[in-house]
Amino acid sequence: MDLFDILLNASFWAAAVRIASPLIFATLGELICERAGVLNLGIEGIMVAGAFAGWMTVYLGFGLWTGVLVAMLVGMAFGFLHAVLTVPFGLSQHVVGLGVTLLATATAYFAYRLSLPEVTSPPKIEPFQPLEIPLLAKLPLIGPAFFAQTALTYLAFALILAVWLLLYRTPLGLAIRAAGENPASVEAQGLSVTAIRMGAVIAGSGLMAVGGAFLTMSAFSSFFFEMVNGRGWICIALVVFGAWRPGKAALGALLFAAFDALQVRLQQTPMGAVVPYQLFLMVPYVLSxxxxxxxxxxxxxxAALMMPFNKGER
Amino acid sequence: MRLEPIANPTLARRIGLPAVALVLTVIAASLLALLAGANPFATLGLIVQGAAGSKFALLETLNRATPLIFTGLAAAVAFRARLWNIGAEAQLYAGAVVTVLLGTGALGLPAPLLLPLLALAAMLAGAAILLGPVLLKTRLGVDEVVTTLLFNFIMLLFVSYLLEGPMKDPMGMGWPKSAALIPEARLPRIVTGLRLHWGFALALLAALAVWVIQTRTTLGYEIRAVGLNAEAARFAGIPVNRVMVKTALLSGGLAALAGFSEVAGLKGNLTLDLSPGFGYAGIIVAMLALLNPLGVILSALFVAGVFVGADSMSRAAAVPTYIADILTATALLTMVLALRLTHARVRWR
Known part of the structure; x- marks a missing residue:
């Protein structure tokens, strides 16, 4: 009974799309890295840094899009660090990734405490507002879900197509995929595996940071500790779930977000009174x-995921 | 650019490069202090003083190092076999939960019997937590990094449920904490009057035991072989999957001892903030020690010192305590790079 009420409620679908948006950004970012052959475990920390950087920029009085840009640049900077250590130097992607996550998280927390030392309740910013698309927004169920979201959500969905086009319809995309499957073939084409992989990790990290920024600039409007809460790790699972394809991964993110939105609503039902709320909160992690x-x-x-490539070495 | 391996790095290279990494970390600390508007020398001085400047500070550092030795050993053992156990946090809490479950009066035994029993039960619980991810890895090829990471979140929610439900202390004034351990379940202090418990001695013993396992037993040899080249190890007749599972049980058990020692030695009960990320910091400890079990003791002392020192420093100067996290992460990244450059030369072109 309750379940149907929830599923037929437009706000449920709108929430699912909203929850999916940051995951789509970060999942696409991770997917680009992995298609080029680099596992980026910096994702969790880069999302925290992006969430903080975007929020702080707006808090200091700049525009929302400036915030998104700053978040992306901060993400790209951490991506650069990850890329330098893992690609030309060929260091363990596990260790570097976790190191970048710890570093990016700590840097964001440090900067937050430094700029707002006395604050107990986190200050709010004016976040992105929903943009209703005329006519379409009036459709039942689908309207509020897909056509009355914030600009960042539209951007996330546009990016699914953009990343797909990039990977499957451009020479650059072919080179990225080849760098992850058979790097020697890329070198044989006269292209640099190092440059392609570094570029992919930097660009992908930029997207992860925008995913983090979505949390503070479109979903919650303030920055608080632990807000990313494992979303980065979930995105890594979503890339696997989507078989390293942008469309499937995004679909996975939507499906996942629907379950997340569902568990929040089930907590309000009579069932939620009996089952401890922690069990509901476990749902996203268990699903992953x-x-x-x-x-x-x-x-x-x-095939070449996590395999460092050193030119001239067999 | 290209990396050219060096077969026999000179002593200067072996010592010089890690030293450069440490210097870079100190420079990073100075920059952060400057950024916070504090004097870098004074800030560094306060950190060192806060970590080792007095008997109290030193004991605090030893206390903080205790769980880090356990989680550092857990990571070192697993990483040696290229088993990426990032779930020490979950295993730590599993050990803590079992310690509280059996140590609050369920077992009425004298301390000499009860304490070893609790430690053993905690180890079993930690091992059990890691068994799932490792079986998923060996049977189905599911990447253990993500599963162990996700288990951390699941475990923390489970502990939160226990502390608000079945394990909640009825005398706790509504706080989500467990009942206190019975006196027989508490690890006594090594020297009366000094705030250092036998957990620290147990940690040293564990490091020694792991060192013996790694260098003097067949299992240690097999773990190294699997980590160096799993294919070759399989070809040589080493049961790779079985070795992985054994490694996981050892690693999970070691991480759980951190939970046991924190509850039985330091806190006396279980709360949700028992570990401020000891599981994750253990990875840094292990890497800084080059996965050497005896080195783990030193690097745990270093990492603990940075954290204790930064805590005490931030009370005196206006530099946020998160400087410690930035420093340890920087030390990790610069150190792995330094080690790489010890064994390889950069050739441009």
């Missing part, structure tokens, strides 16, 4: 693990 298990047999992992 299940998604990994489900896809394990069919995974089409990029």
């Amino acid at each position: 693990i299940l998604a990994l298990i489900l896809m394990s047999r069919r995974a089409e992992v990029p």
Whole structure:
């Protein structure tokens, strides 16, 4: 009974799309990195840094889009650090990624405490407002879900197509995919694996940071500690779930977000009074693990993922 | 640019490059202090003083190092076999939960019997937590990095449920905390009057035990072989998956001991803030120690010192305590780079 009420409510679908948006940004970012052959475990920290940088920029009086740009640049800076250490130097992508996550998170927290030492309740900014698309927004269920969201959500959905076009319809995309499958073939084409991989990691990290910025600039309007709360790790699972394809990964993010929106609403039902709320909050993490298990047999992992490439070495 | 391996790095290279990494970390600390409007020398001085400037500070550092030795060993053991256990945080809490479960009166035994029993039960719980991810890895090829990371969040929510539900202290004035351990379940202090408990000694013992396992037993040899080249190890007849599982049980058990020692030695009960990220910091500890179990002791002392020192410094100067996290992360990244450059030369073209 309750379940149907929830599923037929437009606000549920709108929430699902809203929850999916930051995941789509970050998942696409991780996907670009991994298609080029680099696992970027910096994602969690880069999202925190992006969330902080975007929010702080707006808090200091700049425009919302300036905030998005600053978040992206901060993400790209951490991406550059990750890329330098893992690509030309070929260091362990696990260790560097976790190191970048710790560094980016700590830097954001440090900067937050430094700029707002006395604050107990986090200050708010004026976030992105929903933009209703005429006519379409009036459609039942789908209208509020897809056509009455903030500009950043529209951007996230446009990016799915853009990343797909990039990867499958441009020479650059072919080079990125080749760098992740067979880097020697890229070198044989006279292209630089190092340049392609570094570019992919830097660009992908920029997207992760925008995903983080979505949280502070479109979803919550303030920055607080632990706000990313494992979303980065979930995105890594979503890339696997989506078999390293942008469309499937984004669909996974939507599906996942729908479950997340559902668990929040189920907490309000009579069932929520009986089942401890922590069990509901576990749902996203458990689902991510299940998604990994489900896809394990069919995974089409990029063949050169996590394999450093050193020119002239066999 | 290209990397050219160096077969026999000179002593200068072996010592010089890690030293450069440390210098870079100190420079980073100075810059952060400047950024915060504080005097860098004074800030660094306060950190060192806060970590080792008095008997109290030194004991605090040793206390903080205790869980870090355990989680550092957990990471070192697993990483040696290229098993990426990033879930020490979850295993730590599993150990803590079991310690509270059995140590609050369920077992009425004298301390010499109860304490080893609690430690053993905690280890089993931690090992059990890691068993899932490692079986998923060996059976289905599911990447253990993501599963162990996600388990941290699940475990923390589970502990939150326990502390608000079945394990909530009825005398706790509504705070989400467990009942206190019975006196027999508390690790006594090493020297009466000094705030340092036997957990620290247990940590040293664990490091020694891991060192013996790694250098003097077949399992240690197998772990190294699997980590260096799993294919070759399989070819040589080493049961790779079985070694992985054994490694995981050892690693999970070690991380759980951190939970046992924090509850039984320091806190006396379980709260949701038992670990301020000891599991994650253990990764840094292990890497800084080059995965050497005895080195873990030193690097845990270093990392603990940075954290304790920064805490005390930020009370005196207006530099946020998160400087400690930035410093340890910087130390990690510069150190892995320094090690790479010890064994390889950069060639442009």
